[in-house]
Amino acid sequence: MAEPKRITTPLSDEVIKDLHIGDSVLISGVIYTARDSAHKRLIEALERGEELPVDLKGQIIYYAGPAPAKPGKPIGSIGPTTSYRMDPYAPILIEKGLKGMIGKGNRSDEVIEAIKKHTAVYFGAIGGAAALGAKSIKKAEFVAYEDLGPEAIRRLEVVDFPAVVVNDCYGGDIYKQGLKEYGEV
């Protein structure tokens, strides 16, 4: 394994251009959680011409809904949810300045196209390694839609959050590459 690349949010185009599929990264800074229902509300707010409850410029959205925090802990177990459910919404948010997404599973052609066009990046985190995932989160607070429970938007302060570059801004896709490299059929 090559040494992981350390990156900090918000992400600049320069940093994103240095990321290539298969790169291991350690993310530090602020990231936001949002899943299906939160995305629906964000898009509805945009459709009504309202400001979003969070400024997404240069930011990363983590598709995740954590388990409740035990007393004294900032957050419960947390890992990625399947990303394709956010595909209808993602290109709109990327156009609004969103630079990164963390999830699991492949994205639609529209999302991959938007990633290329607007110099963004999609990371994969390890699904099912959620107790470990919580370790890199130092602080968590609700920023919007608290009524959605696990689906609310949270602001997370992370240090060395591990992820892998799945779709880079050059149109690359680790899932396709992986099949090519290791597939025997």
Next chain:
Amino acid sequence: MREIDVSGITSAVKKLCMDANFYLGDDVKKRIYECYEKEESPTGKDVLSQIIENIKISENDEVPLCQDTGYAVLFVELGQDVRLTGGDFTEAINEGVRQGYKEGYLRKSVVTDPLERKNSGDNTPAIIYTDIVPGDKIKIILAPKGGGSENMSEVKMMAPAAGVEGVKEFVVDRVLRSGANPCPPVIVGVGIGGTFEKCAQIAKKALLRPVGSVHPNPYYADLEKELLEKINKLGIGPQGFGGRCTALAVHIEVHPCHIASFPVAVNMQCHVARHKEVII
């Protein structure tokens, strides 16, 4: 007749909810360690090492392995010489789920109405399959089921002429189309036969068999082996990043079926293959 107060069921279910979410079975762990040793892809190996570290953290800190602590699915074998007292059987199980998910700080992932989609707030109702069996005991198996892998599952009503080749094609293709979504390495539960719903149910039941166990029927044991080899040649690898270990196991369960029917079901299970059981 043996009398059992349903409060005993509630406390048993509560403990099962927490144990299943904190402690992975030794059979699954063993297979994950073996796959780690064998994995050729560096990224895949790194993923497996993080999965192993995660298992250790969950055990030590008593926190859930995955944030998706699942829909509570229960298989109950109720001895016909048991007389339940003290309340409603189903409600006793739901109360156990309620308490377990609250006290274990487990995520509530159930919406009451599939279209309205409002969270039920306590992870109830559970899904309960009850078999009446001889004896005076109650066996309860709890298998919290995550959404990511469940969503990649499928039932297909095939033509009987499709035969075993049809089964192979369907199962392998289902895994290929699932890619990284069900959090590989996966366990693939295959139901063959029965009716539409029975087929899905036995596919789920197949997931409960210990990893490393061999199908009692040598024909199906060979088929499991062949399917596992085929799936691990796909190259999906841990988390879909490419590699040799896509599946930890393939488990088949079969059932008699109608002369005109040939249902086949694939129930996908992620590496967080949780199930715990108790006998009361």
